[in-house]
Amino acid sequence: MKDLDLSELDLSTIGSWPSAVKAAVVVVMCLIVLGAGYFLHIQNKLDELERIQAQENSLKSEFEKKQAKAANLDAYKKQMKEMEESFGTMLRQLPSKTEVDDLLIDISQTGLGSGIEFELFKPQSERQIDFYAELPIQISMLGGYHQFGRFVSGVAALPRIVTLHNINLSSDKDGNLKMDVTAKTYRYLDEEELAAARAKNRKRKR
Template sequence: MDLNQLTELDLEQIGEWPGLAKAMLILLLCGGIAGAWYAFDTKGQLQRLRTAEQEEMSLRHEFESKQQQAANLGAYRRQLAEMEESFSTMLRWLPNRAGVAALLADISQTGLAAGLEFESFQPADETRQDFCAELPIHIHVTGRFHELGRFISGLAALPRIVTIHDIDIGARQGEHDASGTGVLLNLKATVKTYRYLDEETAE
């Protein structure tokens, strides 16, 4: 069957076509139906299948993550309890408004107990931070080297948080202690303590 015979075929006389032409027509019709079926039905199903597979993978990862969290829930709760206890302990190191005056007295008493002489003791305005207020105290004391060391060690041993900043130490020219054996030193520094802001004050 050649091309001339194909051009002479009449669609109204399909029954009289040669077997090969009928087979080719059937194949074309089947291919067209299959293509239309794929375009209008199968393609959408495949797309939905891929979407469902992606959702399945996402849900699987989410499930595994939540399963791991659930398995570690006890450890998380213990860790949270430990953090809350540590935070409560730290808050106890910060005085409230009523405890500030007593802390200032403790700082002064620590210096006197170390044998220092206070030239000045000047609390400054507090500076508010997130959950606490910083209370700077400018001090100027006089004493021997070991007395200054005992004073700083005493500050570190206080039950409240006390830090010392901007330290300036110098010898007092021509002055000695009462025994005449030690050089007197001047210590100028800023001692800082911190006051806990309770909820009412913070608001």
């Protein structure tokens, strides 16, 4: 066996090879088969396992997020209800189209009740913004600091929303104080106006 020359081995006479040689050949063949099986089958399975594990982690993370949202669902519903109630309260502070004239009278009477004298009280053109319309009013009035203060406080106390912008105080040659201001009031759009606004926006996007 020690003097065996591998070059003398012939595959056609494999049956007559020494037992040790045949055993060695069997071992080598087994290793080749196992290696081929690993690379052709097991490696693919391992790659697939890694993909499944990564997918499992992703699904687990997504499940935990959804579970957290589900746990807070009641809190979200409560918060939504509070927001709807708050929005409804704010919306009720916006006059309808038919109430705007009354609101303009309220602003004018607030000024007269404060002791000021109107030089100009001129409503401007409406400007539609989303679900409401903005109505600016250009006002010029004469009076004193305390009278102007009472006017501003009275406007703030009105049940409808009125905001004051671009306030400018000046005095004439006789020392009389003049205040120029833009008052803005708002009203909500009715369904027909909202539909017309949506149609107009769709045309602009085309």
